[in-house]
Structure formats: C-alpha cells, structure tokens
Amino acid sequence: MADTYTKLYIQVVFATKRRVPLLQACYRERLFAYIGGILNGHGQIPLAINGTADHIHIFFIYKPHILLSDLIRDVKRDSSAFINDNRLTGRTFRWQTSYGAFSYGTSQINRVVRYINNQENHHRQQSYSREINELLKHFDAPSNPYGWIE
Numbered sequence: 001m002a003d004t005y006t007k008l009y010i011q012v013v014f015a016t017k018r019r020v021p022l023l024q025a026c027y028r029e030r031l032f033a034y035i036g037g038i039l040n041g042h043g044q045i046p047l048a049i050n051g052t053a054d055h056i057h058i059f060f061i062y063k064p065h066i067l068l069s070d071l072i073r074d075v076k077r078d079s080s081a082f083i084n085d086n087r088l089t090g091r092t093f094r095w096q097t098s099y100g101a102f103s104y105g106t107s108q109i110n111r112v113v114r115y116i117n118n119q120e121n122h123h124r125q126q127s128y129s130r131e132i133n134e135l136l137k138h139f140d141a142p143s144n145p146y147g148w149i150e
Contacts, residue, residue, distance in 0.1 A: 008062040009047070011112060012072055013055065013135070014099035015128065021053030022089045032056075034082050038075050042066055047109065048116040052123050057116045059104075072099055100132065102139055 016022050023031065032049040035058065039046045045061035058075070062068065076095040083093040104112055123131070136142070 006062075006064055007106070008064065009104040009106070009109060009112070010060060010062040010068070011102045011104065011116070012058045012060075012075075012099055013102075013132065014072075014076070015055040015096045016053075017094040017096050019054045019096070019128065022083075022091070022093055023051060023053045023056070024088070025053075027086075027088045031079060031083065031088075035075055035079050038078050039071075042071055042074065044071065048113040050116045050119045052119055052128075055128050057119060059112050059116050068101060072101070100135065100141075102135060 028051065032051075035049050035056075036046040039058070039060055043063050043065060045063075046058070047061065048059040049056070051057055062071075080093055080095060083089060
C-alpha cells in the first residue's frame with residue numbers, strides 16, 4: 001500500500017502485576033531506553049516513555065503495520081524478559097495483562113510529552129487510580145473497564 005499515509009499518536013498506560021512498586025528509579029532509564037528500542041524494532045517512533053515504581057506511560061507515533069495489541073504484547077514480553085534476565089527486581093517480574101491506549105492529535109503532542117516526562121512530580125499529588133480514572137473520563141470511556149486500574 002504505497003499510497004497509504006497515517007500519523008497516529010498513541011499513549012499506552014499499564015502497570016506492574018498487582019501494581020507492586022518494582023520499577024526502581026536506579027534502572028528505569030535503562031528500561032525505558034530498552035522499551036524505546038523494542039518500539040523502534042517494530043518500526044514505531046517513540047516520543048516519550050516514563051513512569052513510576054508501579055506503572056508506565058508510552059507515547060509514540062503508531063505505524064499500523066502491526067496490530068496495537070500485538071505490539072503491546074511484545075513490549076510487555078520483551079521488557080519483562082529484560083528485567084528478569086538482568087535480575088533488576090530481586091523477584092520474577094510481570095506486567096498486568098491489560099492496558100489503556102489513547103489517541104491524540106498533532107496539537108496535543110507537546111502537552112502529552114511534558115505530562116509523561118513529569119510523572120514523578122505528578123504522582124506526588126495524584127494516585128495512579130485517580131490518574132487513570134481522569135484519562136478514562138477525558139476519553140469518554142467507561143469507568144475502570146475490565147478492571148485494568150487495579
């Protein structure tokens with residue numbers, strides 16, 4: 001499809017299994033760079049990757065030659081392997097199975113990047129559950145679909 005053009009900005013949010021705070025600050029930068037590499041390897045363009053001890057935000061330009069669900073499955077699988085192979089948590093690491101994905105327009109890119117890059121400060125004032133509920137409300141999604149906040 002040589003004449004097909006897309007420019008899709010997607011933010012994906014997901015947490016550690018049972019939201020256990022295992023993503024320690026001392027290795028997060030390495031993890032986020034690794035996840036950026038996974039995205040690049042799938043032909044995606046990362047714009048911002050950040051998070052806290054119990055969850056992550058990934059903002060990227062989505063190229064739809066791969067299903068979003070397959071891409072996120074690969075990101076979770078490969079980043080879990082990276083954490084476990086490098087023994088970064090002292091126990092077996094897993095992400096929760098569910099996630100939220102939200103799309104944005106071009107005019108919102110800088111705001112979303114700033115928001116994601118400011119996660120540590122943001123979560124000093126707001127819980128993950130409240131953050132997700134606000135995202136769901138903003139996108140007119142049902143409250144806590146499929147229990148993915150917990």
